[in-house]
Amino acid sequence: MSSSTTTTTAIPSAQALLDPADMKLSSSKTVPPPLLPLPPARQAAERKRIAAEAVIKNSSSVVTAANVQVGTKAVVAVEKEFDEVVLESKVPVLVDFWASWCGPCKLVAPSMDKIDQKYSGQVKVVKVETTENSELVEKYKVYGLPTLILFIDGKEVPGSRHEGAISFAKVESLLMSFLPTLVPS
Secondary structure (H helix, E strand, C coil): CCCCCCCCCCCCCHHHHEECCCCEECCCCECCHHHCCCCHHHHHHHHHHHHHHHHHHHCCCCCCCCCCEECCEECECCHHHHHHHHHCCCCCEEEEEECCCCHHHHHHHHHHHHHHHHCCCCCEEEEEEHHHCHHHHHHCCCCCCCEEEEEECCEECCCCCEECCCCHHHHHHHHHHHCCCCCCC
16 A cells, blocks of 8 residues: 655745735735725824815815805805805806815815905805716816816806816915906905
């Protein structure tokens, strides 16, 4: 009787196969995130994101109902108010199309509040939450967030549209290029 030798190969655990940078198996198969813990760097980033969302939800810039105030101007919460608040306005209107989940939108929000305060009475700043206002998003062809559009006499000013994060100085410069008579309040 001859004895046979059996070779045992250790099977690596799923954790050992992970590339922490992109949560992929070494064989390039993606593992659904809920099944595996996040790497420490991603855990820290996720905690910061959740904390930032909590702050934003508790701030005055989140649309919770019609006519919520941000700074000193009304926020458009529903599409039916857009015509009255924006298109029928006697002063130029800078519309900020944003979403609560959008990181760049959160960066632009303080600049919009500063513009609202600095040029009060000369420019109306209106924020449109895109998740709740899909018809406006479609009508004005908002493809990226945040999108800023300047309206004068109920019409979009050609060339005034800006998509993506923007600093206060650049928003102010954009306004000045279309409204050279603006004077800080």
